[in-house]
Amino acid sequence: MNDSGREALIQRIFSEVRRLSEVDRRPRMVELGADSVLIAEIEALLLGDAETSALGASPAARGATGTGAELGEGDTLGAWRLLEEIGSGGMGAVYLAERSDGHFDQRVAIKLIRGIPDAETFVHFARERQILANLQHPNIARLLDGGATPGGQPYLAMEYVEGEPIEQYCAAHSLGLDSRLRLFQKVCSAVQYAHQRLIVHCDLKPSNILVRADGNPVLLDFGIARALDQQAGPRELKSASSWVTPLYASPEQLRGEPVTTASDVFSLGLILFELLAGRRARLDADDHTITLLGQSAVKPSELAEAMPWVARLRGDLDAIVQRATAADPRERYESAESLAADLQRHLDFRPISARRQGAGYRLGRLLRRRWPVFAAAALLLLVAGTFTWQLARERDRALSAEREAITQAHTAERVSEFLVSVFNVSNPNLSQKRTLTAREVLDQGAERIEGELSDTPAVKAKMLAVLGTAYRYIGESARAVDLLDRAASLYLDPRVDQPLAAADALSALAVVYSNNNYPASKAEQVASEALRLRERYAEPESLPIADALNTLGIVHESEDRFDEAEALLLHSLRIRERLAGKESRAVASVLHNLGLVETSRGSDLGKAIDYFERALAIKKKLEGDRNPDYETSLADYAKALRKDGQRERAVDIQRKDLALSRELYGERSELLAGAHNELGYTLHDMGRFSEAAAEYQASMDIRRELGGDTGAAFAIPLNNLASAYEDMGDYAAAEPMYRRSLELRRSGQDPDSPLIASAEYNLARLLLKMGRLEEAHELADKALSSYRKRYGADHRNVVKVEMLEVERLLDSHALDDASELFSKVVASPVELGDTFLARRHALAARIAEQRGDADKALEASRQAWEAIRRAWGEHHPLSLEYGLAYARQLSRSGEHQQARAIVNSIADLAPAFSPRSPLHAELARAPGRDE
Template sequence: MKDSQWEKIKTIVDTAMVLAGEEKESYLKTACQGSPDLLKEVQELLRSIEESEKINFLEPLSGRYQELIVADMGNNAENTYTGATYIGKEFGAYRILESIGEGGMGTVYKAERTDGEFHHTVAIKLIKQGVDSKENIRRFKMEREVLARLNHPNIAQLFDGGVTTEGIPYLVMEFVDGVPIDQYCNKHRLTIDERLNLFKKVCAAVQYAHNNLVIHRDLKNQNIFVNQNGVVKILDFGVAKLLADPLDGTTLVETQPGQRFWTPQYAAPEQVKGAAITTATDIYTLGILLYKLLADAYPLDLKEKNLMEISRAVQEEAAVPPSKKIQQEDLKTCAYLRRISSSELVKTLSGDLDALTLKAIRKEPEYRYHSVGQLLDDLDNYQKKLPLVARNDTIKYRIGKLFRRHKMGISVAAVFLILAIGFAVFYSYRITAERTQAQLEAEKATEVTEFMLGLFEAGNPNEAMGDTLTARHLLRLGTEQARALNRQPEVQAQMLGVIGRAYYSLALYENADTLFTQALQINRQTYGEVHPEVAKSQRNIADLYRAQGVFNIADSLYSEVLVMQENLFGKDSPEIAQTLNSLAITLRHMGEYETADSLYNKALTIRKTSLGTSHPLVSESLSGLASTRYFLGDYETSENYYREALQIQRNTLPENHSRIATTLNDLGALLDSKADYEAAESLYLEALQIQTALYGDVHPYVALTMNNLAVTMANQGKMKEAQETYHKVLEIQRKLLGEQHPRIALTLNNLGMSFYFNGDYASAEPYLREAVVMSEAILDKNHPDVGSNLNNLAQTLFNLGQLTEASQLQERAVSIHQRAFTKPHPRLARSIHNLAKIKVKQHLFAESERLFLEALEQRVELLGNDHPDTQTSFRYLAELYDTWNKPEKAAEYRALIASRND
């Protein structure tokens, strides 16, 4: 083989080894364009390197490639691997557990400490087999030196290092159990502001590294993880370049020509053309990362381009602003993942964020931000609505920023509100020489403030009593006025919170999110990290996450609030009870029914002690307890709690209050489960009448009650009406909650089951599959709802004759429900019963009998002999014994059925 051909192969392989997935495949096709033989040779070499953990390196290759690689490796007698794998081997005090990743130069393993001093999980990185040349070993040792200098909470820490018996250096580093930053942002549906805050932590860590004379040079999303606690960790300084060695004043050797230690989509122009690498290079890659977090895309389209075209595009092609790019991509999905409307997302990115991002990725290093610190300053300026370095510093621009920061202070809309707030601000801050007069003005300001807060409370649906158009108009004006109260931060935060709660009640979650976040920031700046107002603001944000189905974040936020409130108020305060109740709701949605039940009980005890036994908040905790008893299968206790709560509410609240509607809906669901369909339908209709009067026809609460009403319709055989209702519910939910939400999964499941009960299994299947996929993506894999959705899909496939898949899904459903319910439960009984049906088809009669009897025992205990589910168990047992040729047993169960029909 010619040297030129071998060099070309090495160059392509070198670049491909730092890529993954579609990006890697696309690069290989373009780099080997027009040469199938070249592509085959490159793929063969890559496959050999990737399989080196399983078989001896180079064995699959022909002799000519072995010779070429060995010749390139340098000093191969000392550095070539002799073992097939490192799994199970010990490096110092650590034992290798598994391979968790690899890059162009190193393989990373998960390992644990073995010396018995303490338990410690780490990541160990060493040069991968086949690229352990002297130069790469030198680079690998350099990584150890680099990481040893860096001690920052957002940089993966270096613990130790050494050399294997084969002479290969390795590093023992912090194990980061997380996902790439872009995946984390989308998984948790972080807002633009939340993404910026996370990105600022990355910038701060990079700035720290620069201050320690270290450039990363490969700050792609795959090298920046966020762990389960939301902490950013920058990984892999293996291709970092020291700006200067503080020990001797010399610089490290530059990367050799032809070696590529960069990823095409993140490559700065100076990297592509082999120019000097400086801190500006990291600023460029930070800009690309920011672009990805904002727009879920890259500024340049490098797909299907060869190396020459990539090089030209990186150096010459103008980047599309993020606000334009998202309109070329899947704008709707991008907006959903940022909890914002499509139009608002485009508006948010346009202007300052476009300019800021594009400045960071300028082709010319000298026109980028001069430092990461300057980039951070501009990010802060953006969030504070101050002028940016990235924008032209014109009078027009600065006046525009001033106007946006003080919009209502210089507008003339809503005269009454302006006068009211104007008097509040004027009286609060009027400078006067007379102390008594100042005191009088302050008292007036307090009165005006209280009046305004009462006015905005009227925007809450329970106060506005359905006049939502007027309420929303008032809230919109009030929001603008509140933002003008910069000199009264305490009042401003209070008003923003009140208005945010009203928006929250109207299911206008984007508006509420903005106001809650602003209120929290103001309160923290005003009071510090621990204060009653800070706790209240954070609880509001937790409520918002819960409403949007992001239960894990809500859980974390409520837990933090509880710690804060215990320090502030003690363990038995009304504030603690409210947060306990909210956390219990979250855990109930997460399927942790026993824990939720305990928290509801604690909240109930506190509220009865401090408020008496007939307070509306006591009824709230009673309703919560009723819900957990319902999900735990204790229907009798659940009904008693619901009826007690409803009685308190009817005695203490207006007849059209939302809490009454919620309890009516929940009690209806319980009666539906007890097969009392007429009573359930009556309660749903009463709840809907209240909810539509309060919220209008488009609201999550309205959709939830309509969904339950459709279930009852289906149970009564009104399939067409039920299906029409389900479709209306889906329309409302998708409009308000996006494309993925636990309630949408529930509606899809119920819609599918309406077709199932009508015998139309083919129509049921796609809805049930979508429900399974969505619930598995949103909820924990062992959530009871996932088990129920699997059960329903399994039975549909069973009726379609797809026995193998049905059996597998049904086994999973039983396993999930057995884990979730340690006592008899209707859902567990249903899953076991349905598995027994499949076993009959498989002619496993003894196993089927055992399962049918187990399900029957639970149903009799929970529901009694007269319930339709119990009657179904009798019927299936009779049919099993007929099939099994045991007529006496069959007659026994048929007699039970007959006796119940007399």
């Protein structure tokens, strides 16, 4: 049920039961469909309702509730005709009436008792008539007439007030804090007027204070008010206390003790609390706010519900409400006038009586009250001080600029000298070598930094950062990490003290970590430190801040924290578009990274492709299409196309990227190795396993030549090569590769890294195919635990491991356990792609087959066959296994011709598989195969 429907139901049931006796209410609420929560809410409304909140009504009143009044709508009473009932309570009802004698038009509110009046009720009405006759105040509803009905029931005709209850008026008209206080002061004035005539209202509450359209409040219902100069007997005293509203009654009223003006002050304090805090002081039966206010244990400022003036409540207004609502009447304001006066002192920035008036407090009030005088004096002092400070500042700025210019000139000179000396090694006349590669030039420079720049730490830091960035762009991640880390540390050295330059180096270092499969914790730590430095030393919403957000977004993308990554990158994009321009290199960079997020998330690959195409267009326009920046986006663009199923197009782009990488980075580069690996991915997806294996092998050869066959980066093509051999059915060749990949990832990654879990799953899947069930189970269990810890129970990686466990249980002939776990897999809300959907249908077919349900097995095999072809295409090698399984089920069901047709349509896929593949034997045994 939505909020509006729930509110409507509450109001309907409330209207139905508000006039029932307390005994009859709850059964009726249950009949009307209220659950325990709704009943609690409705009872809270009944507790605070003006007409239903009697504290133990007298037997006569309780009996009268259900008997009906003598008169009703349409009846005439003296000069008045009753129009409609506008209120109802334990004693009687209130009707809107108009004059019926034709002398003039006038509307009044007529109060009638309900049922047979007793002596006590006559006393109430007699007292109310006398009280109202004595009260002539513009903010108190006037008594106009009174008498008895034909049946002897007393009635009162009072001024009819058109208005809204005070708390509703304030909310509807969006009254500010000062306006609410001034409105409340008028209420206090009316209450004080009554108190001066020795009359206590006894039932002050928001519904008894209506505010007219002109903004003036009017007090209603002096029906239980007491004249303090009259002595009431015990029975009358009990009667008076039995009709108060508990929500706003003072503690002494609730105890049945004699009332005083302090009782009205308490009720005023609760009303003031409601106007300031935007909520009632008592929300339900378990809310002890009123008691805590009385003990000064809570403050309105602590309980205000999103009111814009919460800060202004602290101090004066908190103290005023706490004093007005003190549990002990002797600690409250002595009158409503005193309460209003303290509010006026607050509005005038004068010390209030409810707080201790220390020197600091009095001085603060004086400053607020006389701020123009103090501001003028402070301005004169400020102008004089600023003039003096400005002179000194300009002097210091000139000296600082001079020193900075000298430092920068010296740094530029040293950097220039160093670079010239480094690049001289490529001069054949000086190096006595014919040619040198870019890497060899960088290696020469890196070796010379320590020896030649130790006396100039600022120059050394800059050169470390420059060379680290250069190594990053030629794909030498290990050298880049070392140099960038040292550059950042040196920039933070007190001798250099360039925190923003350090943030630049840290940002570049975080990207290298993230892009090269270093532990995620390292990348996040470095990226967060870069953001911290920029937030401290750079302007808000500046380009350095945008760079830090972009870097942290890259790191979160690598951790599969896609929503966080997207939010950071979009924030960076907005800053960069505003400050650098929509076609700047900075914007192209963040568009590229947004493409990575969408590619990894996989839910909107069209969006990913669009991001990459926009990034490539900007980069080509700015720098052409033969530079590392363009190559990076080209490579990731191809990944998005591959995941979107556009494999032929992806292969074409990846072959261009491979050639460009070779041209840019040379034959020995991590980036060229990465290009071979990515091309292998796509060929693998297309079922061209042998070609894919060749690309994976080329990637590994380059990394091995670079000395990188022991890191997590080497584990990637190694794992992929193992996967290619697995798909070709050469399990013996795949196993040692999977084991080596797992070993490398365990040695270089955080224990909970998803890369480790992925390697464990891959090896478990292979071992299961090889019939080594226990070892497979052990590895799968580790992967499952890791995935659940990272992603929770409802995630695609969790489901795929659970499906592997179902397969193991079936291989172990544990049919019931397999069926139970499979039911959980089927019930999972995770959306599976067609590849995993095919596996799920294949498992359903195996379960049905083992249970002897041939029809269900046939249908599940058909669904698996269709899903795998949707995933990989009509004629993909990976469909061979599913086609043979479907043909076998067709043959068992007597559909031999259809089985033969399927087998013949897929038989030509066999050459894609290794001679060791079990599929060759299965194909040979396939039903109805034409020889």
